[in-house]
Amino acid sequence: MVQRGPNPGSGENLLFLTDEQLRKGIEAMFFAYRGFTADPDRILDEYGYGRAHHRALHFINRSHGTTVNNLLTTLGVTKQSLNRVLRGLIEDGLVEARVGRTDRRERNLFLTDKGQELERKLAEAQRVRMRAAYRAAGPQAVAGFRQVLEAMMDDDIRQTYLSLKDGR
Amino acid sequence: MVQRGPNPGSGENLLFLTDEQLRKGIEAMFFAYRGFTADPDRILDEYGYGRAHHRALHFINRSHGTTVNNLLTTLGVTKQSLNRVLRGLIEDGLVEARVGRTDRRERNLFLTDKGQELERKLAEAQRVRMRAAYRAAGPQAVAGFRQVLEAMMDDDIRQTYLSLKDGR
DNA sequence: CTTGGAATGTCAACAAGGCTGACATAACAT
């Protein structure tokens, strides 16, 4: 019952975890995810790409030189599905696939300048919204936001997420 | 340096809102949403349904007797897309579409017993995960979670969300 | 050196679930 937080509504009533409260959280996730993807989606549309391209660009940018297999497991799709997306990005000169140095079977993936340009554009659009949401909610809310999201992930995915967490 | 919260990292440093921090939030959303949908997806698979069916069942259950048009705007899809899903659910006897009493052009949508059964199963699977995440993160985190999600929605969607917020 | 297996790429086929456009019907509203 003891509640020190500055946050009205954050108190002991949430400990009940009624189905009603859980349902609100579920709907919030659904609607927020729509907002989360809306801005990049508009940009992607202009370029004739989809969300799958965005995800690929994001994680290649995130981990320069990552392999196809790494990307596969991070994204949670099949190689065929990823390959189609990747092929498009390579053909359009946004992504470069270099033969691995140590293991020449592998392909190390990099963004070209053109690829970085689009990635930055997409990321910035998404960050604008996140930034606004973070500012509106405040730092304590942001900490809670991330705690809950983290707890919501599958265990193995959480490992992937954490290993990327403070990466280069 | 002052840190009162139970949470190292939840303090004033988050006010900086670096691109790095925003990126972590973005990735958390991506991975968490996968977890969020994973359990219902497995159940839906057994029934030969997809996420679209889940969403329809959820919001029909949410607002008994809602019209097709209402559902359309809530879900943010076209009537053709919704109709395909709805047709399947009606054929399989999970949803009933009754001609409107006041306006006979409208169809009021209801879950049958069978529909309610599946909806409960899906909702419970999703709630189990939410409940676990909420418990792990704590009530204050949950409040923050919802604040950020709410701030992340499109303005018009937020209206829809809020109008649904405290039930009919 | 040969062979097994791993990493990757590619082809084909399919399905879900979005979309647009066009058209039909019924019912309300003026």
Next chain:
DNA sequence: ATGTTATGTCAGCCTTGTTGACATTCCAAG
């Protein structure tokens, strides 16, 4: 009587996921 609204439906297209099959390349173990 006419126009508008709500709904349904058909057709066609796209993205993005799936499985299965098969080829290539190349490392590594024997």
